[in-house]
Amino acid sequence: MVVFALLIISKAGGLIYNREFNAGLAKLSSNDLLILAGTFHGVHAITRSLAPVATHPANRLSSAPPSSIAAPFPLRPTGLEVLESSHFRLTCFQTVTGTKFLLFTEPSQPNVDVVIKRIYELYADFVMKNPFYTIEMPVRCQKFDGALDGYIKGNVR
Incomplete structure (x- = not known):
């Protein structure tokens, strides 16, 4: 099992961190990484709006428009979470603040959710608690890099 790379995208869609751990994917230029981050941010926003409208089962036969029918437990649209190909799996974890963590792994990598949430914990501990870090700016923190490595x-290899 292999983790190829990690990208962190700000809530505005800018690339604030990228790191390659293992070879296996084509090497992208800085420009390509910026384009990838912006494109993924847009696609993620579109897929959030594609979520179906939740309706209560008793109201499905109602003639009222779907927006006027309240579901008892409204679904919160999440957007694109996993993109899988024969060569890699892209997993997206979006924080409450809108920051997105994109993890590129082998398709057979187990427990990717656990891995990406641990990476988020490291980010919170070493980047967000750093008094010298400015939110939405590129991440340059040696302790975060060391803990991530x-x-x-x-653990993952």
Whole structure:
């Protein structure tokens, strides 16, 4: 099992962090990474709006428009979460603040949700608690890089 790369995208759609851990995917230029981040941000926003409208089963035969029927537990649209190909799997984890973590792994990588949430914990501990870090700016934190290396190379391989 292999983790190829990690990208972190700000809530505005800008690439604030990218890191390659293992070879296996084509090497992208800085420009290509910026385009990938912006494109994914747009696609994610579109897929959030494609979510079906939740309706209560008792109201499905109602003639009222769907927007006027309230579901008891409204579904919260999440957008694109996993994109899988024969060569890699892209997993997206969006935080409450809108920051997106994109993790590229082998398609057979188990427990990707656990891995990406641990990466988010490391980000919260080493980047967000850093008094010198400015939100929405590129992440340049050696302690985060070291903790990420230790976790990915030590536990996931």
